[in-house]
Amino acid sequence: xxxxxxxxxxxxxxxxxxxxxxxxxxxxxxxxxxxxxxxxxxxxxxxxxxxxxxxxxxxxxxxxxxxxxxxxxxxxxxxxxxxxxxxxxxxxxxxxxxxxxxxxxxxxxxxxxxxxxxxxxxxxxxxxxxxxxxxxxxxxxxxxxxxxxxxxxxxxxxxxxxxxxxxxxxxxxxxxxxxxxxxxxxxxxxxxxxxxxxxxxxxxxxxxxxxxxxxxxxxxxxxxxxxxxxxxxxxxxxxxxxxxxxxxxxxxx
Numbered sequence: 001x002x003x004x005x006x007x008x009x010x011x012x013x014x015x016x017x018x019x020x021x022x023x024x025x026x027x028x029x030x031x032x033x034x035x036x037x038x039x040x041x042x043x044x045x046x047x048x049x050x051x052x053x054x055x056x057x058x059x060x061x062x063x064x065x066x067x068x069x070x071x072x073x074x075x076x077x078x079x080x081x082x083x084x085x086x087x088x089x090x091x092x093x094x095x096x097x098x099x100x101x102x103x104x105x106x107x108x109x110x111x112x113x114x115x116x117x118x119x120x121x122x123x124x125x126x127x128x129x130x131x132x133x134x135x136x137x138x139x140x141x142x143x144x145x146x147x148x149x150x151x152x153x154x155x156x157x158x159x160x161x162x163x164x165x166x167x168x169x170x171x172x173x174x175x176x177x178x179x180x181x182x183x184x185x186x187x188x189x190x191x192x193x194x195x196x197x198x199x200x201x202x203x204x205x206x207x208x209x210x211x212x213x214x215x216x217x218x219x220x221x222x223x224x225x226x227x228x229x230x231x232x233x234x235x236x237x238x239x240x241x242x243x244x245x246x247x248x249x250x251x252x253x
Contacts, residue, residue, distance in 0.1 A: 020056065032060040083157075085174040086164075089135060091116045091128075094171065102178065104150025120146035120154060131172060134161045144179070156183045 020034050036052045081102070086095035091114045096107035116124055123145035130143050140162040146154040159176040 020060075031055060031057045033057075081177065083174075083176045085110075085115065085176070087115065087172040087174060089131070089170055089172065090114065091131075103147070103155060118148045120148070122146075130161060134163050134172065135170065138163055147176070155180055 017037050018035070019037075020032060022030055022032050024030050032055070034054045034056045036054075041047050081099055082097075083099040083103075084095075084097040085093060087093060093110045093113055093115050096105075096110040098107055100107045100110060116127070119127055127143065127145055130141050133139075134141050140160055142158065142160045144156060144158050147157045149155050156179050157176045158179045159174050162173050162175075164171040164173050
């Protein structure tokens with residue numbers, strides 16, 4: 001049946017010019033082959049078919065490995081909280097994970113847009129410089145910047161940039177996460193530290209004032225002691241003088 005169908009296609013010259021098939025060998029080993037078919041005519045003869053076969057098993061295996069890797073990447077990227085983005089060197093979005101929904105963005109609408117339009121204008125020069133560093137040093141770089149949500153609010157994010165080079169060219173993989181809570185806790189910690197520093201300064205000033213007051217009290221006590229001593233000496237001096245004066249008066253009488 002298969003042979004008859006092949007003969008019919010051959011006669012009608014409807015054999016596919018290119019085909020790929022999986023073939024099971026006599027030893028049950030499976031291989032993939034690629035066939036390129038073309039008809040040509042020789043004068044005085046019936047049309048001839050030229051078929052060129054190539055073993056493409058390794059290529060098929062590599063394609064399957066790539067497909068599985070891409071599927072695993074998709075499953076991972078679609079089920080993590082981090083926002084995963086594939087960019088070109090100019091910042092155009094080629095892929096955006098579902099995690100962007102947390103910021104109100106539809107990932108499908110981000111594809112084809114330039115993500116620099118969502119980065120705060122004050123942070124854009126620093127981010128562009130970071131991309132340049134990654135593409136020239138081939139090293140992963142981590143940075144923080146502000147990213148705009150769908151509602152217009154600004155969200156602080158931490159982003160790790162790394163380079164990806166494949167047949168499609170140079171690509172950038174950006175893995176970002178919302179650090180709003182971390183920034184809030186850091187601001188609270190900094191506020192508490194500032195309050196503690198202020199309290200310490202106030203306590204230090206109080207200690208300085210107390211020492212000054214203590215010094216003044218000590219000086220006052222010293223002056224009081226000197227006054228008492230002077231009064232005592234004067235009293236002791238006055239008593240002998242009075243005795244002498246009294247006796248002189250009696251002598252005169």
